[in-house]
Amino acid sequence: MDILFLGTAATLPSKKRNVSSTAILLDEGILLFDCGEGTQRQMMIAGQSFMRIRWIAVSHFHGDHILGIPGIVQSMQLEGRKEPMFIIGPGGLAAVLKVMRLAGFLNNTFEIVPVELAGGEEFSFEKYTLKTAEAEHSVRCLAYRLQERDRPGRFNPEKAIELGLTPGPDFGRLQRGESIKLAAGEVTPEMVIGPSRRGISIGYATDTRPSAQIEKLMERVDVLIFDSTFDSSLSSRAMETMHSTSAEAAELAKRCAADRLYLTHISGRYSDPKILRNEARNIFRRTYVASDFMRYTLKHSD
Numbered sequence: 001m002d003i004l005f006l007g008t009a010a011t012l013p014s015k016k017r018n019v020s021s022t023a024i025l026l027d028e029g030i031l032l033f034d035c036g037e038g039t040q041r042q043m044m045i046a047g048q049s050f051m052r053i054r055w056i057a058v059s060h061f062h063g064d065h066i067l068g069i070p071g072i073v074q075s076m077q078l079e080g081r082k083e084p085m086f087i088i089g090p091g092g093l094a095a096v097l098k099v100m101r102l103a104g105f106l107n108n109t110f111e112i113v114p115v116e117l118a119g120g121e122e123f124s125f126e127k128y129t130l131k132t133a134e135a136e137h138s139v140r141c142l143a144y145r146l147q148e149r150d151r152p153g154r155f156n157p158e159k160a161i162e163l164g165l166t167p168g169p170d171f172g173r174l175q176r177g178e179s180i181k182l183a184a185g186e187v188t189p190e191m192v193i194g195p196s197r198r199g200i201s202i203g204y205a206t207d208t209r210p211s212a213q214i215e216k217l218m219e220r221v222d223v224l225i226f227d228s229t230f231d232s233s234l235s236s237r238a239m240e241t242m243h244s245t246s247a248e249a250a251e252l253a254k255r256c257a258a259d260r261l262y263l264t265h266i267s268g269r270y271s272d273p274k275i276l277r278n279e280a281r282n283i284f285r286r287t288y289v290a291s292d293f294m295r296y297t298l299k300h301s302d
Contacts, residue, residue, distance in 0.1 A: 001026060001148070001200055001298045003223060003262075005290045006042040007034075010229045010243070010265045011064050017292050018042050019064040020206060020265060022225060024146060028126045029054035033144060033204040033225070039068035040075055046293055051079055057130060058089035059206055060141035061096055070105035077109045084111040088123055088130060090140040091116050117142065119213065127199075133217040135208035137242045143214045145221060148199025151300070160192045200298050203258070206265045209242055210252045218256040222298055225290065226252065228263035231275050250280035250287055264290040 002025040009017035019036030023043070030052045032039070040050045050072050058066055069087070076085070087093065094114040100106050115123050119134030119142065127149045135141035155175050157167065165171070165187060170180050180187045203221040205214050218224055229243035238245050246263055253261040261284055263276055270276060273289040280287040288294075 001202075003202065003225070003296045003298070004046060004048065005262075005264065005292060005294045006032075006039055006046065007036050008264045008266055008290045008292055008294075009064075010267045012268055013038065014268050017266060017268075020059075021068060022204065022264070022290075023048065024202060026126070026128070031055040031057065031146065033057050034059055034065040034206070035068040035072065036064045037067040037071075040072045042292065050075060051081060054083070054085060055125065056085070056087045057142075057144050057204075058087065058093065059135065059143070059204070060090060060137060060139050061092065062139065062207070065207070066096070070100055070103075073106050073112065077107060081110045084113055086113045086115055086123075086125070088115040088117060090142050091118060092140065131217060133211075133213040135205055135214065136211050137207045137209075141207055143205035143208060143217055144203070145217050146202045146204070148201065150196040150199050153194035153196050154302075156192050156194065160187070163187050163191065197300070197302055200300065202298070207243060209239070210244055210248045215252055215256045218252070218258060221256065221258045223260050223262065223296065224249075224253050224256070224258040225262045225264055227265045228276050228280070228289075229265050229267050231270075231279055246276035246280040246287075247283060250283035253284045253287070258284075259286065260296075261287045262290045262296075263287065266290075 004023040006021040007018035009019050013019050018038050020034040021036050021039040022033040024031040035056050043050050093116045117132050123130045129147045131145040133143045135143045164182050174189050201221045203218040203224040206227045226249040227244040228246040228249045230238045230245045232245045232247045235245050277289045
């Protein structure tokens with residue numbers, strides 16, 4: 001599973017940063033968190049096919065987070081897409097997509113499935129679940145956690161042999177959850193398979209103030225991608241606009257015991273984001289400032 005940052009700017013694009021979009025590259029397809037204007041071009045530059053997008057999770061309906069959707073859909077239509085695409089977002093999503101359709105941006109050459117969620121609701125697909133919390137912004141907004149399903153525990157062949165089994169088909173049966181009857185008694189999967197192993201998780205929260213519900217959602221997340229529009233000298237501005245500072249992002253990452261923090265939604269006033277990085281690292285060491293086309297690979301730890 002890879003994270004590919006496609007747009008890391010707040011509100012307006014710049015020469016170095018496009019507006020919000022982050023691609024999660026899965027074996028099963030691509031999930032986009034937000035889809036600002038110009039996202040499909042960013043994907044082309046990054047060597048990724050927009051035809052692999054199967055899910056778009058929209059945080060809210062401000063233009064810098066959704067105006068890339070019409071262009072991507074029209075390009076998909078021109079390329080002959082038939083596979084459905086799911087667009088997930090807060091209440092009102094279906095109405096927004098209807099307006100896009102009435103304006104001629106979307107047609108019916110393939111199905112676009114709107115999935116409206118309230119904070120606390122979930123959407124499951126393949127081996128993943130998108131969990132949500134209400135974000136604190138000027139409009140209805142969602143924070144997301146992408147959670148991979150837990151993997152089965154490790155099979156212990158030495159223990160199985162010790163219990164009287166011989167290597168072969170019975171090993172496979174145990175790993176599929178079946179029990180094996182022997183003259184000396186029954187061998188159950190629990191006797192030879194360890195505890196389930198936690199799946200990979202990614203948290204995404206932008207255009208928001210820190211909050212208790214987001215902290216709970218992001219507990220022990222592997223990677224937290226969080227709003228860092230301002231540095232602490234502009235904390236009053238952050239509160240006024242319902243955004244966050246880099247220090248606030250770091251404090252939340254520390255409280256929820258995240259493994260790694262990426263700061264995003266960077267204001268155009270920061271030509272050099274070191275001030276944001278340094279401020280956050282004083283609180284949470286494993287902090288990085290996301291930049292367009294930055295890529296990070298997540299691997300299972302066991």
